Amino acid sequence: MMTPTPNSSLNPSQYKQHWRLRRNNKPAKLINLLRLSPLPLLASIIAMPSLAAGYDISLHPLAFNHQDLSWSIGSGRLLTDRSGYDNQPSFTLDSSSILFASDRGGLHNDIYQYQFIRDGVATAAITQLTDTPKESEYSPQPAANGIRYVVEQGVPHQSVWIEKAGSPRQRAINSMIPSGYYTHHSSLGTLIWARYAYSLYFEPLGAQADERHFVVANAGRSIHAIPNEKAFSYLHKQPDGDRVIKRFVPISGSHTPLISIGNGSEDYGWSSNGWIFNIEANQLRAWPVTSKTDHTDQTLQWQSTQWQSAQWQAVTQLAPPTPAHHSASRIAISPDNRHIAIVWAR
Incomplete structure (x- = not known):
């Protein structure tokens, strides 16, 4: 979820509108308008009728061709289909279920689990994992024996x-830094996206992150532990408007550019065999990082000078699952690389 800074100049009605929009994950462009003076604020809200009425998750089979190093996906099915918030999918460690945040229980979000495989057989079982009427939970991720x-x-x-x-x-985490997003690495610690600040902090295992653990500013919300590496990735927003996925290695403190997302969604995901996935204008695309991840001086020099020429590989043009849906954004790939979850806006 996006978490913009609250504006103390808003009246009570506008303040409620501000937090309702934030809770429903409205586009950052609109949220920025909430910082304007009252009259432009109301005019802007009225003039933008195309806001998402909800988010749904579709599930597709995914396959990797080892001969020509390409990906393909099969026909998908909607796991959710309603005008509410069903978003932020994450696969369980056994690749049989998807964790997601949903407001289907009331005004606040809870964490749910959609199990689509049980004992090797297809199923469709939704289980509510948290139930907190006065709080919201977001950004579920699997943990050993839990979430x-x-x-x-x-x-x-x-x-x-x-x-x-x-x-x-x-x-x-031990840090008292308000956390909007996060990602955990079992042997390193937790990378934290600070709420309101759009900055990253790293909390090593057993430590407490504070200003001494600052990593980078102008970071996007999509942060990940890189599979099979002692490193993280994040989206870095550049002064010229470009947005670049970078590798952060806490042990060395190095930041290495991997690839620009251009006009793609700021959300991206990793496959367990080292490919980055992203969506641009409903086109699913992927890029292999595995050929450049041995961290030798030669590799780092290549990445620092040649990353701008890296090219995404088109996977497929995604079709909205129903006439009510229009654009795809967040994605998640199962640990066994056999399924991909895609979030659609209504």
Whole structure:
């Protein structure tokens, strides 16, 4: 979810509108308009009728051709289909289920699990994993014997929590930095996207992130632990408007550009065999990072000078699943690389 800075100049009605839009993950362009003076604010809201009425998740089979190093996806099916918030999919470690955030239980978001495979047989079972009438949970990710997620407890208290089977939830990070997004690496720690600041902080295992653990400013919300590496990736927004996916290695403190997303969605995902996936104008595309990840001086020099010539490989043009849907954004790839989840706006 996007979390813009609240504007103290808004009247109570506008303030409620501000947080309703933020909770529903409205585009950043509109949220920026909420910082304007009252009259332009109301005019802007009225003049923009094409806001998303909801988000749904579709699931597709995914296949990798080892001979020509290409990807293909099969026909998808909607896991959700309603004018509400069903978003932020993440696969479980066994690739049998999808975790997602949803407001289907009321005014606040909870975490749900959609199991699409059980004992090798296709199924369609939805289970509610959290039930907090006065709080919202977002950004679910699998953990050993449980799940991690962000709990929104009011400004500025928002942090990452972990809940294991049969046990109450507990804080998953020590930092008091309000956390909008995060990603966890089991042998390194947690990379935190600071709410309101659009900056990243890294909390090593056993430490507490603070200003001394600042990583980078102007970062996008899509951050990931890179598969099979002791490194993270993040989207870095450049002064000239370009947006570049970069590798961050906490041990060395290095930042290495990987590839520009151009006009693509700021959301991207990783396959477990080292490809980055992204969507531009409903075209699914991928790029192999595996050939340039040995971290030798020669590799780092290549990446620092040649990354701008890297080219995305087209996978397929995505068709909206129903006439009610129009654009695809977030994606997630299962750990076994056999499924891809795609979020569609209504």
